[in-house]
Amino acid sequence: MPEIEVTVDAVRYHDNVEPRTLLVHYLRDALGKTGTVIGCDTSNCGACTVLLDGLSAKSCTVLAVQADGAEVMTIEGVARKGELHPMQRAFHENHALQCGFCTPGMILQAIDLLRDNPSPTEGEVREGLEGNLCRCTGYHNVVKAVLSVAEGASA
Amino acid sequence: MIPAAFDYVAPKSVDGVVKALSSDADEIKILAGGQSLIPVLRLRLAAPTLLVDLRRIPELTGITEHANALTIGAMTTTAEIARSPLIRQHAAVLASAAHAVADPQVRHRGTLGGALVHADPAGDLPAPVLALDAEFIVAGPQGERVVRAADFFQDMFTTAVSEDELLTTIRVPKHTGWAAQYEKFNRVAQQWAIVAVAATVQVANGVVAEAKVALTNMGLTPLRATEVERALAGQAATVGLVRQAAERADASTHPPVDGNGDVAYRRSLARVLTRRALAKALGLDDN
Numbered sequence: 001m002p003e004i005e006v007t008v009d010a011v012r013y014h015d016n017v018e019p020r021t022l023l024v025h026y027l028r029d030a031l032g033k034t035g036t037v038i039g040c041d042t043s044n045c046g047a048c049t050v051l052l053d054g055l056s057a058k059s060c061t062v063l064a065v066q067a068d069g070a071e072v073m074t075i076e077g078v079a080r081k082g083e084l085h086p087m088q089r090a091f092h093e094n095h096a097l098q099c100g101f102c103t104p105g106m107i108l109q110a111i112d113l114l115r116d117n118p119s120p121t122e123g124e125v126r127e128g129l130e131g132n133l134c135r136c137t138g139y140h141n142v143v144k145a146v147l148s149v150a151e152g153a154s155a
Numbered sequence: 156m157i158p159a160a161f162d163y164v165a166p167k168s169v170d171g172v173v174k175a176l177s178s179d180a181d182e183i184k185i186l187a188g189g190q191s192l193i194p195v196l197r198l199r200l201a202a203p204t205l206l207v208d209l210r211r212i213p214e215l216t217g218i219t220e221h222a223n224a225l226t227i228g229a230m231t232t233t234a235e236i237a238r239s240p241l242i243r244q245h246a247a248v249l250a251s252a253a254h255a256v257a258d259p260q261v262r263h264r265g266t267l268g269g270a271l272v273h274a275d276p277a278g279d280l281p282a283p284v285l286a287l288d289a290e291f292i293v294a295g296p297q298g299e300r301v302v303r304a305a306d307f308f309q310d311m312f313t314t315a316v317s318e319d320e321l322l323t324t325i326r327v328p329k330h331t332g333w334a335a336q337y338e339k340f341n342r343v344a345q346q347w348a349i350v351a352v353a354a355t356v357q358v359a360n361g362v363v364a365e366a367k368v369a370l371t372n373m374g375l376t377p378l379r380a381t382e383v384e385r386a387l388a389g390q391a392a393t394v395g396l397v398r399q400a401a402e403r404a405d406a407s408t409h410p411p412v413d414g415n416g417d418v419a420y421r422r423s424l425a426r427v428l429t430r431r432a433l434a435k436a437l438g439l440d441d442n
Contacts, residue, residue: 020160020196061189061190061193061194061264063189066186112259128259130259130345131257
């Protein structure tokens with residue numbers, strides 16, 4: 001089995017993985033990072049989104065061997081020293097979730113969105129989240145939360 | 156869902172890939188970004204016995220400017236294509252189409268070469284590459300060969316790249332400053348095109364010098380709308396011209412029939428989207 005070296009949420013791991021192992025299964029089953037959830041398993045819903053070398057990716061559509069040498073950030077690595085990430089806080093304050101299943105992927109994609117475009121319009125937020133499905137909120141509060149963290153947003 | 160088991164190699168050179176492709180494994184697949192292949196593996200619509208990963212070959216990534224062309228490494232991601240200043244300047248219709256692919260996560264991982272060799276009739280990147288008269292550099296046991304865009308797309312999911320070869324580079328002749336628009340119609344965000352149109356036009360003093368138009372999902376391969384191109388060439392760039400030329404967009408097409416639409420619906424879409432693409436590219440108000 002190929003050996004991989006991967007940094008996940010700032011901790012380095014060496015592991016032997018079967019080549020067919022999906023990154024999401026490696027994160028959940030080998031590392032216990034169950035914060036990264038499996039939604040659709042068809043590359044549609046974005047619930048399993050993580051940052052791979054700083055760029056959002058659907059971890060059900062990446063092989064663990066492809067992450068060899070990479071840095072992965074999951075929802076479990078987003079908060080720092082017990083402080084919620086500003087995006088997590090914004091989701092909390094804007095009631096941007098109901099059942100919460102899409103939230104890990106939604107938050108990581110929202111972080112990626114603002115990295116790429118720090119002061120998006122509402123339309124650009126909706127477009128930037130097109131790869132993330134939420135079946136509860138109608139997206140309205142999700143968009144509101146992201147806009148509240150954007151550069152130039154009134155506090 | 157879990158793919159069937161396969162062996163895996165990640166060679167560090169193109170030669171290493173070519174060697175791996177001539178191994179005696181039953182079924183070999185090349186892994187680029189994996190955004191089409193991994194879903195197929197997960198659904199077990201394919202079960203290769205060996206996967207050859209291109210990720211360790213740095214020279215397959217990047218966009219280089221030459222005197223008359225850009226060369227794009229096959230592993231260059233869709234996101235890199237979408238935001239590249241070189242592509243926007245010299246091959247704007249490709250940048251426009253790259254923005255329309257799937258969603259941000261998929262664009263971060265999916266590659267130009269992977270999408271072209273996958274050759275999904277509903278994929279967004281084949282049509283602009285065909286419109287731009289690109290050339291494909293393919294490496295195999297006998298060395299390199301060059302395939303013209305017109306010969307590259309052979310059938311649904313089938314290209315001129317044979318089983319013992321890999322696509323390394325896409326060479327795109329410069330279309331510097333050409334107006335461009337990729338106009339895609341689908342019902343659901345992030346989905347494939349029901350029909351889409353890649354249009355790029357060179358205008359000088361208000362007159363169309365040359366126009367190149369290609370259609371997505373109007374046949375088993377991307378198709379050039381040659382009658383539209385001919386109707387535009389040499390004419391004043393007006394709304395009237397665009398409307399008249401777009402009426403010929405579905406000539407010589409063979410649109411598929413599926414749950415999204417029948418033949419007549421797709422023919423109509425091709426005409427409407429061609430009109431919109433040309434009007435947007437040329438900055439004309441066609442309402």
